[in-house]
Amino acid sequence: MKTVKSFAKMKQNKEKIVMMTAYDYPSAVLCEEAVIDMILVGDSLGMVVLGYDTTIPVTVEDMIHHTKAVRRGAARTFIVTDMPYMSYHGSLDRTLENARRIMQESGASAVKLEGGSSVADTVFRLTKAGVPVCGHLGLTPQSVGVEGGYKVHGKLKGEAEELLADAIALQEAGAFAIVLECVPRQLAQIASETLSIPVIGIGAGAEADGQVLVFHDTVGYGNHHVPKFVKTYGNASAVISEALKSYRDEVKNGQFPGIEQSFTMNEEEIPSLYG
Ligand code: KIV
Ligand code: NA
8 A cells, every 4th residue: 555655755756646535435446446546535525425515514423434435445545534624623632532533443544634834733743643644725615614715725925925834834744745725836836846745736737746636526426516627537427317217217118127137936836826
């Protein structure tokens, strides 16, 4: 299995890191088969698999439940699990307990949490406790209520400088990588060049050390909003929808099940059954 060292080496060797989200057993199996470098069990599962409008309602319990399934499907892949809304902002004890549960009960390899300097001490304590931590800067969906919506972050110099300072603070606190979401590509490039740890972009241009996308957006599955920075590589919804409609039609017109899908008993057994 890859480790935090593998990702550092990939950055040194300029080999792009490919991260993909997964939320259940079959998506994890497919990610591992596709040789995805790192799986993210993102709290985006709130939207794409649970049907919430935001990531706010997602709980530690939800993250553990889904990570367990992902681990069963991808036994040999490095798995990062999001710490959900408000699960790392209370007392240090509570933060450590939530991280412990995610690591021990679900089989995650690392956790990810949103924020910069304000969570640097938390990142330091978790790392010192033996929990690998991935940072997340730029658009941070858990703060959407405070921000008042989703937007590109770091377009202006002041905002960009603040983001770089946050990135450095996370690196110094011990983060092994940082996800940069929805920032101008020039800023992601500078961050990648400035930091020694890998920068994994989403909506952050091609210069980042790696890329991450949401599984459902990538394969075209679901009816949630898909942001501009997504590229959709398949149309899973159409494939599934076609299958469901064919099933419905075949049941209605008696085509399914056919003789191939049915079990048979010997003819001589039958007459007595009619009484
Ligand atoms: O929850 C998620 O899927 C994420 C990625 C978009 C980075 O945090
Ligand atoms: Na997330």
